[in-house]
Amino acid sequence: MAVRKAPRAPRRRSAAIVIAFVLAGVGLVAVVLTGIAAIDDDGQGARRGDGLRPADVGQGTPVPQPPALAAGLDLAAWSSHTAARSGVPARALRAYAEAEMEERAKTPACRLSWTTLAAIGRVESDHGQLGRANLDPDGMSRPAIIGVPLDGSQGVREIRDTDGGRLDGDTTYDRAVGPMQFLPTTWDRYGADGNGDGVRDPFQIDDAAAGAAAYLCAGGRDTASGAGWWAGVMTYNRSVSYARLVWAAADRYAGAVAP
Numbered sequence: 626m627a628v629r630k631a632p633r634a635p636r637r638r639s640a641a642i643v644i645a646f647v648l649a650g651v652g653l654v655a656v657v658l659t660g661i662a663a664i665d666d667d668g669q670g671a672r673r674g675d676g677l678r679p680a681d682v683g684q685g686t687p688v689p690q691p692p693a694l695a696a697g698l699d700l701a702a703w704s705s706h707t708a709a710r711s712g713v714p715a716r717a718l719r720a721y722a723e724a725e726m727e728e729r730a731k732t733p734a735c736r737l738s739w740t741t742l743a744a745i746g747r748v749e750s751d752h753g754q755l756g757r758a759n760l761d762p763d764g765m766s767r768p769a770i771i772g773v774p775l776d777g778s779q780g781v782r783e784i785r786d787t788d789g790g791r792l793d794g795d796t797t798y799d800r801a802v803g804p805m806q807f808l809p810t811t812w813d814r815y816g817a818d819g820n821g822d823g824v825r826d827p828f829q830i831d832d833a834a835a836g837a838a839a840y841l842c843a844g845g846r847d848t849a850s851g852a853g854w855w856a857g858v859m860t861y862n863r864s865v866s867y868a869r870l871v872w873a874a875a876d877r878y879a880g881a882v883a884p
Contacts, residue, residue: 750804
């Protein structure tokens, strides 16, 4: 969640950037990939341009949403079926669906849909699959996805280290982490234990999706309204171009599951 000083629409041709690290027993190994670095207002965000384009919609335009997921839903069957229709990995879909149901139970007025969570997951990390990363059955994205240093270089705000490198491995600057790209300070406030293992881990998709749901619904937002949806998404990145990109992905997913 960092600010992009001059937002630009994604391009097909992009520069190679370092965005992920493997925490190995013998040291820290950088994974270099081709992508577009878009850093939002809180420091989040390595993402790539591979066909998804921002929607030409105005601020406040509501995004289509499917009906709320029903309590008692067979998530394994739903995730498998929806993955085939949407192209979103089933393991990620399960996390987004669980986060929707849990957040609706806690803050029903927010009316959060899994499609918004999936759209953010798509733009932020391709559902935990950015670069060489893969989403494992346990919900961990390996190698760990860690954003560029927020060092004040062109296009990003300087944010000095806040967690002693505990999450991002950087003791000089903060970096965004995990499949939903949380800044350490934001994770400290909104991080959640989505899989019920007693640990809040931003690198685990269930936890990350639950944290993102809490973040989007903070302050009494109604994400099913145009104004509420845009306000929530733009907490991730204070960029209209970014919000339009997420809008396009959410619209795509809603359309994929429409009757």
